[in-house]
Amino acid sequence: MTATTRITGWLWLAWASAAHGLAACTHHHLGGEAALVITHGGTYSGTYRSAFSGVACVRVATTEPVVLEGCTLTGPGNLIEAGEGADLTVRNCRGQGLPPTADQLAPGRFLDVYRPSRLVVEHNALTQTSGIVVNRWSGSSPTGPTLVVRYNRVRNIDGRWRDGKGSTRSSFLILNTVQHLPRVDIAFNEVINAPDQSLVEDNINLYNSSGTAQSPLHVHNNFVQGAYPFPATADKFTGTGLTSDGDAKTAEEAAAFIEADHNQFVATGNAAMNLAAGHDIYYHHNRAVTSGTLPGGQRFRAGHAALGVFNYYHQPPSVFFNHRVEQNTVGYVSWGGHAPGPDRQDLSDGACAPCTCTVHLPGPITPGTEAREWQSWQQKLRQKDVVVGPLPLKKTARP
Template sequence: MGAAKSLVGWLWLAGLDWGGLKTCVRHAAAPGDAVLVITKGGTYAGTYRSRASGVACVRVATAEPVVLDGCVLTGPGPLIVAGEGADLTVRNCRGQGLPPTVDKEPTGRFVDAYRPRRLVVEHNEFAQTTGIGVNRWAGPGAPGQTLTMRYNRARNIDGRWRNATGGTHSSFLLLNTVQHLAGVEIAYNEVLNAPDKSLVEDNINLFNSSGTAGSPLRVHDNFVRGAYPFPATADHFTGTGLTTDGDAQTLTDAAGFVEADHNQFVATGNAAMNIAAGHDIYYHDNRAVTSGQLPDGRRFAAGFCGLGVFNFYKQPPTVFFNNRVVNNTVGFVRWGGHAPFADRQDEAPDACAPCAGTQHLPAPVTAATEQAEWARWQAKLAQNRVAIGPVTAPKPTK
């Protein structure tokens, strides 16, 4: 089936996991299930380590403004959990996921937030986690009470289970039913996933999530490399670099008012960028490069296309409309593909009607072409004087 779509969003809503559809509690943790439980606002630093999958490193259990600055977080469970109404800033923190202590469970998220009213995640570095998840929003608030994810460095988003026979669909960033929120910015994040050391689904998944007509949800100037099945040589995969997603059948609840531009998606299985649901979605001036080869020279067989626009959930025309994909640069190897050259599929066959002005990279697209995207990213950072990851040293443990 075309550019296959994940069901990660509704599985999360239902409390289910793709691998075997098992029960999976994400946001029902009891007070005290963390190394540090924050009940008062303020700025917190230090080193926190959890030793069990069910125990977070830090749990924010207050609506007062909380800043985590320069923390070092290590554990097999969620590193940071934020409860309803949280006003949380996470900056200059380092997170390391550890192997889960429970079978059929992945490592936890770096940040796992449920109905926050303000969330800023900037200048952090984290590895071997299941990324950042934001499940719903507390509702419209004062100016500045929005979602900001910038200047983070992520390595190996990893949904693999401990017993290595399955996995959970994971994302660098999953927005689940974060709706009609103005001022959202997801920018200058660097995500590198290595084959056979990670298991990511959509690196960025916008599930039933939306900005506003006057302030679209912005996803810009991010660099994502790697979206692989496990094992990486498998020929089936449903992940992407970026996907608008969601099963909503009404305009109010659907993904919408999204603008994604000047991103780079490299070595992504299935697809680089999909519009699988929603309205008023605008992808432009992005770069999608996949060589069809793993770093060690093995063939990467799980690629499908660079760009795809398809109404996966069969939303009515009053919900799935006004989507544009314009002026993107694509070189996407799909073995057996045919557009615009042999073994290429820069646009999904019969599923890219709104795509216009695509700039097709010349053949062949190789590992060197992918590496050139990394050089382009480094030049962009230097030109714009942007620093990725923590910009201060971690503070000593108290």
């Protein structure tokens, strides 16, 4: 079942870029269309296509609980959009981005949602989209999941414009000003970006977003491979595997109460994990491996350092404080680097004071070392009996 309905209040994100790949949401645009507009709660399944960048596949325009189950979504624009107060579950769906149909546009988001009240995104497959954006939050229930992104299989986050004259800063997941939210779980996502087939900025960006002291925003057991410039042989890049970010002026508004652990970051230009803003952030027991070599044998020249802790926004000590970065395992080739040896930069020079108990992998770090990270990821999935990507549907949802 499809329908075409004018959207009279959809909020589009525009991002103002900053150095080092840090970005902020600055304003919104109105307008746009959708192939299917959902105005009543329920479970929906089907195949939904869009032919134009300005037309979404599905728009959720109700605060009643909606489940998108087993959908196939294809288009050059946003595949799913949801507005204020949405209570949305996206499960077992397949999303395929298409090339933009206008210049100065990137492929659309798999999911673009503004001020939801509950969001679960799990067991999906998304290919050649510009990722997931959660822009602010609207209340939450006192119990149960609030924001869950897990078990998704992701290929080639792509922010490149059609005309080749620029790009949109895109991430697998951006949380923009999602503040003081308990029970946030970002886990067991498998993200692979291929060189010259993708253009991602921070694979995971936590911008002015926070959990609580009792329930930190938790990013764990994800596998992220690939953060490349375009072309991949370029020597400048500002992306990462994960970044805590944000220009907040007060501790109340800053990125905070974030825990990131047991993630694997492989072949990430610029950095694997940056801590650039906020307070009470804890990175531990992660793995960061970059060989400095592209699949064709060329040098990957866009590497800087695996781990960095730097007060990018010059926040005062009342806002930027109480960070821990410990017991991470690192082998990061950065040509011309020197720590812990030639052509290595496991820790950012002068910008990793809280980094302790780092395990430096013995050299040489090669493409074979990266391949073993993939093997260990597969082993972890088997041991924990976890499947990423869509599962077979157990029952038929109504269209």
